[in-house]
Amino acid sequence: MSNEKPGTDVSSASEGNLLPERFDDPGLPEHKARLTDTDPRAAKRAELQVVILFGISIVGTILAVVAYAVIRPGETVESIRTSTLVLGVGLAMAMGGIGLAAVHWAKTLMNDHEKVEYRHPQASNAAERAGALAALKDGAEDSGIGRRGLLKGAVVSALALAPLGFAVPLIGGVGGDWNVSKFRHTLWAKGTRLTHDPSGRLLKASDVTIGSAVHVIPDGLRDHEEWIEEKAKAVVLVVRLDPRDLVEAEGRTDWSYEGIVAYSKICTHVGCPVALYEQQTHHLLCPCHQSTFDMADGAKVVFGPAKRPLPQLPITVDDEGYLVAQSDFLEPIGPSYWERLK
Amino acid sequence: MSQQPTNAPRAVSGTADYLDQRTGIAKAVKEFSRKIFPDHWSFLIGEIALYSFVVLLLTGVFLTLFFVPSMELVEYEGPLAAMNGVEMSKAFESTLHLSFEVTGGLLMRQIHHWAALIFMAAIVTHMMRVFFTGAFRKPREINWVVGFTLMILGLAAGFSGYSLPDDVLSGNGLRITDGVVKSIPIIGSYMSYFLFGGEFPGTQIIPRLFTVHILLIPALILALIGAHLFLVVLHKHTQFPGSGRTDRNVVGYPLFPVYVAKAGGFFFVVFGVLALMGATMTINPVWNYGPYDPSPVSAGSQPDWYMLFLDGALRLMPGFPEFVVGGFTVSLNVLIPAMIVPGVLFSGLALFPFIEAYATGDKREHHVLDRPRNAPVRTASGVSILTAFMVLILASSNDIIAPIFAMSINDLTWVFRVLLFVLPAITFWATKRIALGLQRKDRELVLHGHESARIVRFAHGEYVEVHQPLDTHERWLRVQHTPERPIPLLPAEDDRGVTRKGYRKDAVRARISSFFFEDRIEPVTPADLAEAHAHGDHTELPGGAGHDPANLVESAPSSTGGALGGGPNAPHDA
Numbered sequence: 001m002s003n004e005k006p007g008t009d010v011s012s013a014s015e016g017n018l019l020p021e022r023f024d025d026p027g028l029p030e031h032k033a034r035l036t037d038t039d040p041r042a043a044k045r046a047e048l049q050v051v052i053l054f055g056i057s058i059v060g061t062i063l064a065v066v067a068y069a070v071i072r073p074g075e076t077v078e079s080i081r082t083s084t085l086v087l088g089v090g091l092a093m094a095m096g097g098i099g100l101a102a103v104h105w106a107k108t109l110m111n112d113h114e115k116v117e118y119r120h121p122q123a124s125n126a127a128e129r130a131g132a133l134a135a136l137k138d139g140a141e142d143s144g145i146g147r148r149g150l151l152k153g154a155v156v157s158a159l160a161l162a163p164l165g166f167a168v169p170l171i172g173g174v175g176g177d178w179n180v181s182k183f184r185h186t187l188w189a190k191g192t193r194l195t196h197d198p199s200g201r202l203l204k205a206s207d208v209t210i211g212s213a214v215h216v217i218p219d220g221l222r223d224h225e226e227w228i229e230e231k232a233k234a235v236v237l238v239v240r241l242d243p244r245d246l247v248e249a250e251g252r253t254d255w256s257y258e259g260i261v262a263y264s265k266i267c268t269h270v271g272c273p274v275a276l277y278e279q280q281t282h283h284l285l286c287p288c289h290q291s292t293f294d295m296a297d298g299a300k301v302v303f304g305p306a307k308r309p310l311p312q313l314p315i316t317v318d319d320e321g322y323l324v325a326q327s328d329f330l331e332p333i334g335p336s337y338w339e340r341l342k
Numbered sequence: 343m344s345q346q347p348t349n350a351p352r353a354v355s356g357t358a359d360y361l362d363q364r365t366g367i368a369k370a371v372k373e374f375s376r377k378i379f380p381d382h383w384s385f386l387i388g389e390i391a392l393y394s395f396v397v398l399l400l401t402g403v404f405l406t407l408f409f410v411p412s413m414e415l416v417e418y419e420g421p422l423a424a425m426n427g428v429e430m431s432k433a434f435e436s437t438l439h440l441s442f443e444v445t446g447g448l449l450m451r452q453i454h455h456w457a458a459l460i461f462m463a464a465i466v467t468h469m470m471r472v473f474f475t476g477a478f479r480k481p482r483e484i485n486w487v488v489g490f491t492l493m494i495l496g497l498a499a500g501f502s503g504y505s506l507p508d509d510v511l512s513g514n515g516l517r518i519t520d521g522v523v524k525s526i527p528i529i530g531s532y533m534s535y536f537l538f539g540g541e542f543p544g545t546q547i548i549p550r551l552f553t554v555h556i557l558l559i560p561a562l563i564l565a566l567i568g569a570h571l572f573l574v575v576l577h578k579h580t581q582f583p584g585s586g587r588t589d590r591n592v593v594g595y596p597l598f599p600v601y602v603a604k605a606g607g608f609f610f611v612v613f614g615v616l617a618l619m620g621a622t623m624t625i626n627p628v629w630n631y632g633p634y635d636p637s638p639v640s641a642g643s644q645p646d647w648y649m650l651f652l653d654g655a656l657r658l659m660p661g662f663p664e665f666v667v668g669g670f671t672v673s674l675n676v677l678i679p680a681m682i683v684p685g686v687l688f689s690g691l692a693l694f695p696f697i698e699a700y701a702t703g704d705k706r707e708h709h710v711l712d713r714p715r716n717a718p719v720r721t722a723s724g725v726s727i728l729t730a731f732m733v734l735i736l737a738s739s740n741d742i743i744a745p746i747f748a749m750s751i752n753d754l755t756w757v758f759r760v761l762l763f764v765l766p767a768i769t770f771w772a773t774k775r776i777a778l779g780l781q782r783k784d785r786e787l788v789l790h791g792h793e794s795a796r797i798v799r800f801a802h803g804e805y806v807e808v809h810q811p812l813d814t815h816e817r818w819l820r821v822q823h824t825p826e827r828p829i830p831l832l833p834a835e836d837d838r839g840v841t842r843k844g845y846r847k848d849a850v851r852a853r854i855s856s857f858f859f860e861d862r863i864e865p866v867t868p869a870d871l872a873e874a875h876a877h878g879d880h881t882e883l884p885g886g887a888g889h890d891p892a893n894l895v896e897s898a899p900s901s902t903g904g905a906l907g908g909g910p911n912a913p914h915d916a
Contacts (some may be wrong), residue, residue, distance in 0.1 A: 091614075
């Protein structure tokens with residue numbers, strides 16, 4: 001609590017009803033001395049603390065350098081962990097020690113009398129503004145741009161067009177062949193065999209038991225030059241349901257084989273691999289944004305941000321009992337894009 | 343010590359003379375070395391952002407010396423037994439190499455990643471400080487926009503760096519990015535090719551992100567930090583309100599030595615803390631995720647925290663708004679959460695200073711900060727935007743939260759869908775009320791003083807509690823601000839019945855202005871205080887204003903030291 005008498009300014013003024021609109025700024029409060037300002041022993045103590053903190057920093061540096069030389073990450077996870085820990089703690093001490101020392105020094109020992117500096121309005125004064133304006137006007141006058149309309153048009157056009165010489169090669173080259181119709185096709189074709197992902201082992205219809213789900217890639221994927229791009233489009237999830245549970249749309253009744261259905265694994269929302277299959281409900285969940293598809297009912301969306309069902313891959317079996325595709329997907333897989341249906 | 347007093351100074355003065363002869367640096371030293379900066383803990387938050395950036399540059403240089411930004415496939419051979427023989431890109435392999443075979447490599451990687459998270463956290467918190475104290479007001483609107491741009495660049499820096507190790511988690515993040523980009527009407531497919539140099543994932547994205555991450559974005563950030571700090575120096579720092587602090591001065595300590603020690607030291611503190619985090623806390627253990635493969639994905643996968651709000655928005659959006667028009671597909675179910683929601687939130691944030699200036703019609707410079715309570719609608723708007731961000735962040739963790747509460751993830755998603763609209767409205771209303779309540783409390787304090795817990799009984803039997811009036815410094819803090827008032831709307835027609843030009847525009851402005859400032863509490867004026875005293879309410883036991891002090895009786899004479907009419911606790915004469 002201050003010892004000033006509060007409220008006196010008000011009551012004295014109230015006598016004559018000449019109260020100011022606002023209270024007056026009482027001005028900077030008095031400086032409060034710190035213990036280190038008044039007690040030389042406290043100051044000495046603070047100085048010692050600062051010295052110790054700098055000392056901790058030096059010890060930390062030594063620790064880090066020694067750790068670098070002595071603890072090398074070897075064959076074991078343990079050695080990596082120890083190396084990281086000791087080196088890091090040394091570095092933390094080296095840095096933190098300096099920091100704490102400097103801050104403690106400033107807070108306890110440096111002069112802490114507040115000082116006042118005056119601000120100036122940001123705006124220039126009228127004379128400066130007039131000067132600036134005159135300078136620009138003189139410059140424009142000297143250039144003659146105001147009088148020569150054709151020149152003005154020419155300089156603007158040239159400047160506007162010049163970036164094209166840089167931008168066209170850049171933009172032209174950056175998108176590869178710009179052949180966006182590749183989105184429409186995958187490696188699946190009539191007769192392509194279904195194989196296990198990632199082993200490439202062929203998949204027989206008899207391998208797929210009711211209730212199971214198999215991650216599938218097309219046979220021969222790895223032989224393709226751009227197999228990662230192709231894999232990103234061609235991954236399929238195969239599940240086998242009790243044929244009585246299966247609801248099949250008209251025209252798609254021959255797309256499955258004895259309750260085995262194959263759907264694109266690429267979410268129709270933004271393209272995550274849809275990988276969590278719940279056998280009880282026949283629901284397939286995308287772990288990224290929780291779009292949920294009903295595998296028993298045309299993979300239609302039952303929840304989440306996706307709008308469209310997962311595209312179905314028509315399958316059958318070949319003479320040897322292996323699962324094969326009847327054709328490519330009949331619609332583009334994955335997320336929607338502007339010209340998807342064109 | 344004192345035997346050679348001139349040696350060191352001679353070297354110093356020699357160097358100084360050399361430099362000054364060639365640069366005239368003495369002028370700058372005179373101008374800036376004792377420049378005054380105000381002190382407040384909240385001013386450190388921006389420094390944390392700056393210093394984490396420096397740490398990012400230092401550790402980043404270390405990492406570039408070992409990281410290979412290539413998507414060429416190789417088979418791993420190295421100390422990590424679980425990965426032996428696994429096919430992976432050179433980017434992933436070199437990440438494993440620098441983590442496990444370069445001494446200090448894992449430490450630098452972890453410090454770098456932690457520093458990135460802290461960098462973004464500090465930027466956001468610093469923005470909150472600037473927002474809630476109104477530091478963005480004239481003349482600092484431009485610097486607000488510079489800072490806002492830095493935040494966006496920080497997001498881009500984080501995202502591009504996060505994707506570099508080419509692990510399965512960040513790879514799926516890139517795939518989501520690809521899906522979002524494809525949803526852009528007309529140019530979406532081409533934008534996807536623009537980014538990936540062909541079909542996703544291609545072989546270009548990692549080298550491209552590398553260039554973006556280590557050259558383009560850091561250069562832009564550095565340039566904008568330069569502009570940001572230049573403007574801070576040009577404007578001189580804002581200061582919190584208090585006695586002796588005005589819009590025409592700056593009160594604080596000189597740059598040299600106080601802030602050289604404090605701010606310089608704080609850099610080392612930040613570095614030390616980040617080093618400790620890198621040493622003790624594992625972050626982004628990509629060897630557990632494995633190299634990128636387009637097929638697998640794991641549940642419970644979240645991006646780094648600053649991207650959570652986008653992921654959350656994607657999760658909350660229902661699928662129905664996708665539609666086809668004229669054969670073209672418009673994926674509003676992706677565009678709304680990925681572009682429109684962040685667009686609205688970010689534009690609101692970026693434009694707020696200009697909206698508020700429009701509502702106040704105020705053209706003065708402001709250098710004394712607002713106490714958040716004194717700008718209720720601004721504070722409420724900020725809290726409201728933050729609430730929306732928080733809901734989106736929580737929504738992005740719905741697959742982690744749902745099991746904790748044994749809830750169906752679908753129900754939880756619905757809860758968040760509702761909360762996204764309801765909570766910001768509630769927090770807006772509540773914050774505004776709380777701010778107004780705090781202002782009322784300030785008024786109350788100024789008018790009636792502190793409760794002293796001293797009960798006094800008058801001779802005629804009345805009990806009152808003695809209130810201790812505020813000293814002038816305490817009072818000044820509560821009355822110093824100039825309240826904004828709504829801009830009045832002039833009538834639509836002048837005296838002769840002619841319709842006034844620009845009436846409509848004025849009406850809109852008046853409406854915005856009244857939304858901001860209709861509800862307000864005016865600070866106490868000297869007249870208010872005099873009136874409170876004159877009414878002789880039982881605050882200060884005014885002498886002669888109705889009660890005769892001689893009639894007072896202490897209700898608990900032994901409880902307080904001061905006797906009536908004397909001693910430090912005695913009621914003051916008003």
